[in-house]
Amino acid sequence: MNSAYLNKEDYLIIGLGQTGLSVARHLSAQxxxxxxxxxxxxxxxxxxxxxxxxxxxxxxxxxxxxxxCSVSCLVVSPGISVTDTAITTARQQ
Structure with a gap:
């Protein structure tokens, strides 16, 4: 795990498809x-x-x-399974 990714950013967008790009534009504008x-x-x-x-x-x-688990909020694109272990573990915290 590269610690450069673990800087407690507010949001983690999971999925770089159309939804992920749209969320990135929105968060950036905000x-x-x-x-x-x-x-x-x-x-x-x-x-x-x-x-x-x-x-x-x-x-x-x-x-x-x-x-x-290093972020405050996960934004999961529709094409990503919310049953992925990394997602379910983060949701439980």
């Missing part, structure tokens, strides 16, 4: 701090996301419990 995660190693639109938000932490690959 001045909220967020990071993003996607279970895919190379999700579509990754380069465009990095260009739009170069300072936002991005986690790619299987979700990690330490990552999901």
């Amino acid at each position: 001045g909220k701090s967020f990071s993003v995660a996607d279970t895919r190693v190379n999700p579509p639109g990754l380069d465009a996301f990095r260009q739009a938000w170069p300072d936002v932490s991005i986690w790619l690959g299987p979700l990690d419990v330490e990552l999901t």
Whole structure:
């Protein structure tokens, strides 16, 4: 686990599809701090996301419990299973 991802940002957006990008735009416009995660190693639109938000932490690959438990709020895209262990563990805290 790379500790650079564990900086207690307010929101973790899980899923970099259309919903995740929409949430990122909304949170950014509201001045909220967020990071993003996607279970895919190379999700579509990754380069465009990095260009739009170069300072936002991005986690790619299987979700990690330490990552999901390090934030105040999870925003889970519809394509992501809420029964994933990392998500259910974070919800219980």
